[in-house]
Amino acid sequence: MPEYAVVTEKLRRSFGDVVAVDGIDLLVDAGEIYGFLGPNGAGKSTAVRMLTTLLMPTSGTAFVAGHDVVREPVEVRLRIGAALQDAALDPKQTGLELLRLQGRLYGLSGRDTAMRIGELESLIEIGDAIKRQVGTYSGGMKRRLDLAASLMHNPEVLFLDEPTTGLDPISRSRVWDEVRRINRELGVTIFLTTQYLEEADALAERIGIITHGKLAAEGTPAALKRQLGSDVIVARVDGDAQQAKRAVENIEAVEAVDAYEEEVSIRVANGAGYISAVALALNEASIRVRDLTLRTPTLDDVFLHVTGGRLQQDEAVDEEAER
Amino acid sequence: MRAARDTAQGTQPRSAVKARRAGFIRDVISLGGRALRSIPRDPESIIPALVVPMFFFAVNVGALQDVAERMPGLDYKAFQLPVAILFAVTGVTRANVLVLDIQGGYFDRLALTPVNRYAMLLGFMVADLVLVMALSIPVIALGLIVGVRFETGLLGIIAFLGIAGIWALAYNGLPYAVALKTGNPAAVNSSFLLFLPVTFLTTVFVPEEALTGWMSQVVKFNPVTYLLQGMRSLVSEGWVVEDLLAAFAGIGSVALLSVPLAMWSLLGRVRRR
Numbered sequence: 001m002p003e004y005a006v007v008t009e010k011l012r013r014s015f016g017d018v019v020a021v022d023g024i025d026l027l028v029d030a031g032e033i034y035g036f037l038g039p040n041g042a043g044k045s046t047a048v049r050m051l052t053t054l055l056m057p058t059s060g061t062a063f064v065a066g067h068d069v070v071r072e073p074v075e076v077r078l079r080i081g082a083a084l085q086d087a088a089l090d091p092k093q094t095g096l097e098l099l100r101l102q103g104r105l106y107g108l109s110g111r112d113t114a115m116r117i118g119e120l121e122s123l124i125e126i127g128d129a130i131k132r133q134v135g136t137y138s139g140g141m142k143r144r145l146d147l148a149a150s151l152m153h154n155p156e157v158l159f160l161d162e163p164t165t166g167l168d169p170i171s172r173s174r175v176w177d178e179v180r181r182i183n184r185e186l187g188v189t190i191f192l193t194t195q196y197l198e199e200a201d202a203l204a205e206r207i208g209i210i211t212h213g214k215l216a217a218e219g220t221p222a223a224l225k226r227q228l229g230s231d232v233i234v235a236r237v238d239g240d241a242q243q244a245k246r247a248v249e250n251i252e253a254v255e256a257v258d259a260y261e262e263e264v265s266i267r268v269a270n271g272a273g274y275i276s277a278v279a280l281a282l283n284e285a286s287i288r289v290r291d292l293t294l295r296t297p298t299l300d301d302v303f304l305h306v307t308g309g310r311l312q313q314d315e316a317v318d319e320e321a322e323r
Numbered sequence: 324m325r326a327a328r329d330t331a332q333g334t335q336p337r338s339a340v341k342a343r344r345a346g347f348i349r350d351v352i353s354l355g356g357r358a359l360r361s362i363p364r365d366p367e368s369i370i371p372a373l374v375v376p377m378f379f380f381a382v383n384v385g386a387l388q389d390v391a392e393r394m395p396g397l398d399y400k401a402f403q404l405p406v407a408i409l410f411a412v413t414g415v416t417r418a419n420v421l422v423l424d425i426q427g428g429y430f431d432r433l434a435l436t437p438v439n440r441y442a443m444l445l446g447f448m449v450a451d452l453v454l455v456m457a458l459s460i461p462v463i464a465l466g467l468i469v470g471v472r473f474e475t476g477l478l479g480i481i482a483f484l485g486i487a488g489i490w491a492l493a494y495n496g497l498p499y500a501v502a503l504k505t506g507n508p509a510a511v512n513s514s515f516l517l518f519l520p521v522t523f524l525t526t527v528f529v530p531e532e533a534l535t536g537w538m539s540q541v542v543k544f545n546p547v548t549y550l551l552q553g554m555r556s557l558v559s560e561g562w563v564v565e566d567l568l569a570a571f572a573g574i575g576s577v578a579l580l581s582v583p584l585a586m587w588s589l590l591g592r593v594r595r596r
Binding site for chain 1: 350427435
């Protein structure tokens with residue numbers, strides 16, 4: 001197995017005048033879980049489609065499992081598995097038929113296919129439903145079957161494109177457990193895209209934040225948060241957050257201030273020691289404060305810092321999944 | 324950057340199973356098998372193909388037999404049997420499944436495998452061939468039951484079936500091209516409109532010599548005219564090489580358009596541009 005599972009250099013893809021992925025450099029270690037975090041339309045899926053040989057890059061290079069995605073697409077396909085958005089399965093086949101077909105297309109013998117199905121059944125817990133047509137499955141079952149189909153040929157690198165979008169919280173948690181198990185027990189490198197901060201934080205060893213097709217920041221979740229200092233004071237104000245930002249940014253020990261809509265995030269080394277100073281400064285500037293909280297930095301703060309916007313879509317998507 | 328990790332840190336050893344290319348033939352068989360399995364699970368797409376030809380056979384014979392058989396030497400049931408087969412096989416296609424694969428993302432899942440790209444279309448066409456053969460058998464049986472006799476015997480029936488199958492594949496290139504090019508189920512359904520001129524602007528009701536006016540000219544340019552002529556010769560006349568060659572030429576002229584179109588659309592879909 002090569003040292004790096006994914007290597008890209010200046011990887012770029014445009015559709016006419018629209019640049020979806022704009023010169024991304026990536027190094028993903030073999031055996032790690034790498035999270036590609038970004039909002040809808042940031043370029044995550046386009047990047048994954050290039051890395052999985054479904055789409056040609058406009059320019060730049062990409063090597064996956066040691067092979068060039070442009071020049072050696074078949075070699076790449078033999079070594080990767082992918083579960084793309086929305087569990088792409090044939091509803092008219094049974095789970096078992098779908099997995100057998102998957103095995104045949106990867107050149108597995110009947111015995112190897114049966115063995116892999118046996119191994120994967122215990123891994124993803126589909127149970128007797130494997131003999132039913134996929135059209136009768138719940139969203140969570142489809143996701144787990146999709147995962148199993150992606151793993152039939154024992155890939156070195158597994159791409160998961162928003163594996164929990166649209167799932168209820170329980171199904172999401174099960175998928176997380178399965179992703180961890182696949183990585184831990186089978187040693188599969190996992191390249192995960194997500195728009196959920198919580199998911200990236202919980203699963204990924206390293207995270208790349210992508211926005212407008214560019215890699216805005218990269219590192220372990222802890223390191224990314226650490227970059228912001230030890231504490232964050234968040235003030236939700238009535239009115240102009242920019243005015244609030246100006247009021248607090250000159251306070252001693254304040255490292256940085258980000259303003260977004262009606263919220264100001266103030267990063268300080270010792271939040272408890274300065275929260276009163278922040279309150280006082282806002283009061284002196286006649287800014288009405290609705291609430292003032294002190295917490296450690298989250299990935300959302302990192303996201304705000306590097307992109308200038310929030311990535312708070314989890315709740316909305318959860319509500320949508322529940323409907 | 325960290326070095327590659329020891330993947331044996333977990334509790335389960337990495338499986339020894341290793342992927343490889345299955346090969347073109349196995350890919351076609353695998354995908355053909357999948358397309359065939361989908362047929363009985365999709366009965367609404369087969370029932371019309373079974374009912375329509377029998378309906379037309381019964382109506383055409385019932386309405387026109389007496390009038391048509393005033394022409395000397397014309398056995399109208401034998402004349403109508405190839406028409407019934409034409410209706411049974413023309414446009415019977417799994418292109419609707421292909422387009423749903425594209426829309427639902429399963430086409431991409433297949434494209435992620437090392438499967439031969441041509442097999443992604445040929446698998447469907449293998450299933451089409453099996454299906455049209457299966458649909459033709461009850462129609463031929465109906466013909467035999469009502470008294471149609473093949474001058475060419477059992478071998479002629481097999482040739483008759485074979486020509487019908489090849490025709491179906493040649494024609495089906497068109498709906499597959501539409502499916503692959505557009506990825507749109509409505510566009511695939513609209514391709515049914517091709518069926519009307521192809522199957523009706525020909526010698527569908529009476530022989531060519533009985534046609535008059537513009538119709539007598541138009542049928543000369545419809546490849547189906549020659550297809551029907553070849554199939555009718557197997558039923559009523561025997562092994563007439565000239566008629567069979569004309570039938571193959573008719574099929575070939577359609578295939579010359581449909582096959583490159585389908586392949587061009589397939590490659591366009593998988594080219595990754």
